[in-house]
Amino acid sequence: MEHAEFNNDLVEFLNASPTPWHAVATMKRRLDAAGFKALDEKEDWDLEAGQGYYVIRNGSSIVAFRSGRRDVAEAGIRMVGAHTDSPCLKVKPNPELRRKGFFQVGVEVYGGVLLNPWFDRDLSLAGRVSYVDESGHMKDALVDFRKPIAYIPSLAIHLDREANSNRTVNPQTDLPPVLMQVPEDDTTRFTDLLTQQLAQQQPGLSIRKILGYELGFYDAQPASIVGLRGDFIASARLDNLLSCFIGLEALIKSSGDEPALLVCNDHEEVGSMSAEGAQGPFLSAVLDRWCGKSRARAIARSLMISADNAHGIHPNYLDRHDENHGPLLNQGPVIKVNHNQRYATNSRSAALYRHISDELDLPYQTFVVRSDMGCGSTIGPLTAGNLGVTTLDIGVPQFGMHSIREMAGTRDGVTLFRVLREFMQRKEML
Incomplete structure (x- = not known):
């Protein structure tokens, strides 16, 4: 080959x-x-x-x-x-966070993640979803949003003058990705978003209720051959x-x-x-x-x-x-x-x-x-x-x-x- x-x-x-x-x-x-x-x-x-x-x-x-x-x-x-x-960031079971009109999800660090590179990246989400269909049967389905749906913005250096010399990452407070903006009275559940995505991804899929999931955020940038002479693969x-x-x-x-x-x-x-x-x-x-x-x-x-x-x-x-x-x-x-x-x-x-x-x-x-x-x-x-x-x-x-x-x-x-x-x-x- x-x-x-x-x-x-x-x-x-x-x-x-x-x-x-x-x-x-x-x-x-x-x-x-x-x-x-x-x-x-x-x-x-x-x-x-x-x-x-x-x-x-x-x-x-x-x-x-x-x-x-x-x-x-x-x-x-x-x-x-x-x-x-x-290593990645996995979505918590009850992830919804609403702050100042931003809809975010709580994440758990999986494995020995190098955390700083996760900031300011286009993120997508994928994994396995377990659900009950309209007939009452438990089933699994794979889901992949494929496109960038989330972002973890850095704090500007103007607000953290030691960012280049002494910045640490708190996984609980610094890492929840931003997914969208919502009105103050928003009641969107994360499982609603999953149901919508599965319906788009697999038309005709019968979902009565989502019972659980194992989902991880990932870099939405595709793998590529890089280098002036194509010496490397980045992914x-x-x-x-x-x-x-x-x-x-x-x-x-x-x-x-x-x-x-x-x-x-x-x-x-x-x-x-x-x-x-x-x-x-x-x-x-x-x-x-x-x-x-x-x-x-x-x-x-x-x-x-x-x-x-x-x-x-x-x-x-x-x-x-x-x-x-x-x-x-x-x-x-x-x-x-x-x-x-x-x-x-x-x-x-x-x-x-x-x-x-x-x-x-x-x-x-x-x-x-x-x-x-x-x-x-x-x-x-x-x-x-x-x-x-x-x-x-x-x-x-x-x-x-x-x-x-x-x-x-x-x-x-x-x-x-x-x-x-x-x-x-x-x-x-x-």
Whole structure:
């Protein structure tokens, strides 16, 4: 796949996936088009050799796999893991705020959000809505306003002379977005706005009452290729939809000869402890039903690659990196190492990635956090601990992690795709 084709497809994927639910729905469409079959956790499974399958939990996490043409206990499983969620501002259950004729909504900070970039941006809103239809049945629907509907205005520097030197953000009082102006006697409920949007988005949808929702604001500016020579991609949610897209493309475009799996979990940004998170039982349950009594043998022959973006060395903040481990954008994916097990990489898992990259003549880099700084983590150590599977942590280098808009190189994603595709169809692993 050429860089331009890959990145154009990536932009389309990112723009279609403003929330974990939309990301999984987008992945489902691509898997369906590639001939993968949907599985239901409530039903029996009858798996065939050489077939692709996927199973979805909560609408926000997905496991897709190719059963392969060899026995899974003898072949092992080539696994790739990523996460569907990104830090954002989520709407509270009773969100309506009316101040001086402005209609605002209260928001809760989800994950480790870099808050300042959320000011003065065109914001839209998307997520999942649960409702009762006119027949009394509970149903879910995805909603996406698509256009800019909200704004969080900054306080002018004239009213805050220390804004450039000492401004802090109070999430409770500073972040409620402005949606519209209303008269003093306005009684509009937020659920009224949701009902109207769903009616526009899905004509004929029968809604008696909205019972709940999980909605997040997002940057309404689409993903784009930027830079004088098109060296970069700028978008919301690169962490970690970029890895979801790469893993999905690698699975779909692999040969299918070997057992291979992609898991994209929700809730990584808040610790992964949920029914569909990496600390939950989702992946383990799928493996039990796929491998049966042979699971332990299959895991012993398997390897997991946890794909989650890495911190590229910022040209304005060179001192924030170890001098020998500052990954550069467009110089290859980054093998992430932390001997305190914040990353699950060991010498054997890293060696396999380097070996495949060398065979394909593709670049790679290594990241170790400064010894005087804390280190983030991924689903890698959680999955390794839950399954007992040898694991590698790797990621595309990026800038602005956890900002409303992030930046990565246009060459690193396709490089990681090529290595993961080869990994997923490789007969010998460790």
